[in-house]
Amino acid sequence: MNKTIRTTTLAFAASALTLTAFAAPANAQRDPAYAAARSAGTIGEQVDGYLGIVGAPTPSLQRLVDDINIKRRAVYARKAQENSATLEEYALTAGCQAILRTVPGEKYQAPDRTWKTRTGAPPERDARCP
C-alpha cells in the first residue's frame, strides 16, 4: 500500500515536472536586454503591433527590435489565419492591447505616431481600439 502511494506520488511529480517543462517556453519571461530597453524607454510599443526604437538607433537595439518583431509577425500570421483575419488586422489589435499593457515609464506610440511615456493615466490609443 505504502509503495503504491509512493509510486503514485512519484508519477504525479514526474508529470508535474513534464508539464512545467512544456509550459516554460510559453510563459517565458522577457530577455533581460529587452526588459531593460523597455524600462529605459529606448524602445516602445508602436500602434501597428510591433516594437520601435524611440531615440537614435544603435546596432544592438536594432537587432533586439528586429528579432522580436520577426517573432511577433510569425505569431500574428498564425493567429490571424486561425481567426480569419488579415495579418495587419491582427497586428493592429495586438498593438492596441500591448499599448494598454504598458506600465508607467514605458514608451508607446500615440495615434499621431509620436512617442509618449506611459503614466498612470490610460494611454492615448487609436479610436478603434477596444
Add this chain to the structure above:
Amino acid sequence: MTLPKLTLPAGFAKDVDQWRNAKKGGAMRQKTGWAMAIALGLSGGLSGCINIDAPEEPIVIELNINIRQEVIYRLAEDANETIEENADIF
C-alpha cells in the same frame, strides 16, 4: 437661366415644352429632368473627348484605414491571450 443652344431630338423638344407648361413640381418635371440630363450627357459625349493621363506617382492605398473597429473588437480577446502566451516577446 440661359442654356447653350443644342440640337435635340424632336421628342426632347416636346418634353421641354411639356416641362415649360407644367406647374411647379410633379412627376412630369422629374421625368423631363432626367431626359434633359441624358441629352446633355449625350451631347457632351459627342462634342469632345476627355483624356485622363495616369499619374506619375504610384497610387498608394493605405490599407490601415480599411481595418474596421468591429474586426478589432472581434480579435481583441484572442490578441490578449496571444500576448499572455508569448510573454517573452511582448
